[in-house]
Amino acid sequence: MDRLLTVDQVADRLGTGVRFPRRLIEERRITFVKVGRHVRIPESAVEAYVDAHTVEPVRLRRAGLWRAA
Template identity: 80%
Template sequence: MSVRLLTVAQVAELLGTSVRFPRRLIEERRITFVKVGRHVRIPEPAVEAYIETHTVQPVVRRFGKVA
């Protein structure tokens, strides 16, 4: 099974951010990455896992009560 490795620019585009954000995630070791020589690549499943764990579900309100 081959895992697609994404560049920092590709990850930024997927997340809808600037390239600074994925670079900061890498620097703070908050996302899995692979060093290929002097290049940094992020496995696509790591980006999907990051999105999944940081997704906030909406609050369900009931009539007359505040959640």
């Protein structure tokens, strides 16, 4: 079973304020678990969110960039 993180812990891991994970929860853009009135987010859900929103760098060919028009 995954470790369940608090909203504060998720904010620390993402390097954001607490509002960002709360907005993800409100918009249902991340998996979460309600325990009574507490909200917890599985570690794997945070990793999946980061993986899904990671943008790889684009490699440009150098020859085409420096030619004059």
